[in-house]
Amino acid sequence: MNLHVRGTILPDGVTRDLWVLGDRITFERPRVESETVARGGFVLPGLVDVHTHPGAAEDGGFDGELFGEQVAAHREAGTALLRFPGLSGTVPDAVREAVGAPRMITAGRWLAWAGLSRKAEFHTVTEELAQAAAAEAVAHDGWCKIMGDWDFEAPPVPYDVMRAVVEAVHAVGGRVAAHCQSADGVLNAARAGIDSIEHGMGMPEESLGFMAANGAAYVPTLTAFAGSRAEVAARGTARSRVWLAGHDTMIRRVGEAHDAGVTVLAGTDSAPFGNVASEVGHLVAAGLPADVAVGAASWRAREFLGLPGIEEGGLADLTVYEADPRREPAVLAHPRRIVVRGQVVR
Ligand SMILES: [Zn+2]
Numbered sequence: 001m002n003l004h005v006r007g008t009i010l011p012d013g014v015t016r017d018l019w020v021l022g023d024r025i026t027f028e029r030p031r032v033e034s035e036t037v038a039r040g041g042f043v044l045p046g047l048v049d050v051h052t053h054p055g056a057a058e059d060g061g062f063d064g065e066l067f068g069e070q071v072a073a074h075r076e077a078g079t080a081l082l083r084f085p086g087l088s089g090t091v092p093d094a095v096r097e098a099v100g101a102p103r104m105i106t107a108g109r110w111l112a113w114a115g116l117s118r119k120a121e122f123h124t125v126t127e128e129l130a131q132a133a134a135a136e137a138v139a140h141d142g143w144c145k146i147m148g149d150w151d152f153e154a155p156p157v158p159y160d161v162m163r164a165v166v167e168a169v170h171a172v173g174g175r176v177a178a179h180c181q182s183a184d185g186v187l188n189a190a191r192a193g194i195d196s197i198e199h200g201m202g203m204p205e206e207s208l209g210f211m212a213a214n215g216a217a218y219v220p221t222l223t224a225f226a227g228s229r230a231e232v233a234a235r236g237t238a239r240s241r242v243w244l245a246g247h248d249t250m251i252r253r254v255g256e257a258h259d260a261g262v263t264v265l266a267g268t269d270s271a272p273f274g275n276v277a278s279e280v281g282h283l284v285a286a287g288l289p290a291d292v293a294v295g296a297a298s299w300r301a302r303e304f305l306g307l308p309g310i311e312e313g314g315l316a317d318l319t320v321y322e323a324d325p326r327r328e329p330a331v332l333a334h335p336r337r338i339v340v341r342g343q344v345v346r
Helices: 064-076 129-139 159-171 183-192 207-214 222-235 238-259 276-285 290-296 299-305 329-333
Strands: 002-009 014-021 024-026 034-044 047-049 079-084 103-106 110-113 124-126 143-147 175-180 196-199 217-219 318-321 337-340
Touching (some): 002 318, 002 337, 034 337, 064 079, 079 299, 110 129, 129 159, 129 175, 143 159, 159 175, 159 183, 183 196, 207 238, 217 238, 222 238, 290 299, 290 329
Parallel strands (some): 002 034, 079 103, 143 175, 175 196
Antiparallel strands (some): 002 014, 014 024, 034 318, 318 337
């Protein structure tokens, strides 16, 4: 049956009726009967987690069953769109095509340049980074994931190599996400025209101008770092002090990035899955205006990833809340109603 929702539509803030017909939204009342699933409240075009890695097994491999469970956890929380910047395996068709499954944007494997001095077991190491990156973007959903460095101490991928990657991927119509933790890593990627910087612990201020000019997003994944802070601080080593200083820098850069015109987006990069509301809380604490932080996990993220929000003919993803999340972001963790791909989840 068709669904009917009446509420205050965000981000516009206009209270109106909408209907869900299959996987589409319309503001025109259909002739056939529909079931009212929400009346009152605030309506978002679903939540988005732009940095999550479901299905990562403890041995670094890919577990399809675990992937399905963790995607389901995202869905139960109202997360209707997921971007996977690095997966060790292929998304099982049965999960991707299941009725009411979240929309998924995969970026293929984690690609690491052979010249990097530090790598992890889950990286796919290649001499031909630009070719490999373009191939991943074509083989997946238009994105690839590059290790711009590994941590804040080791030398990053050089600018020329990163530039070649960006040119090769853009030439095939794809986009590049780069993991960067060192100041030089972030700057090389930003200057090279990267599409998103993931983490960005040592992000130098001068990188923000390049990112703004190129329409790049900043995805700090603060939830993951907040979860490690106490443990790192307890080590009390010189290296842990550098980590803590880098963490303070990235928190400061969140607000500065927004002020500089960079799109800041919400990604959790950690368990539990379905926890993007927590990332919004961290973004607000870091200084993002609450409406911007909510948009970072919803309409702004959809726009950046090329999906419509709540509009005539838009895709049928909705979450409904009692309170206005722009005033009370914590309400994001408690959706009253969830519709994903036209299916009522809750
Ligand atoms: Zn990650």
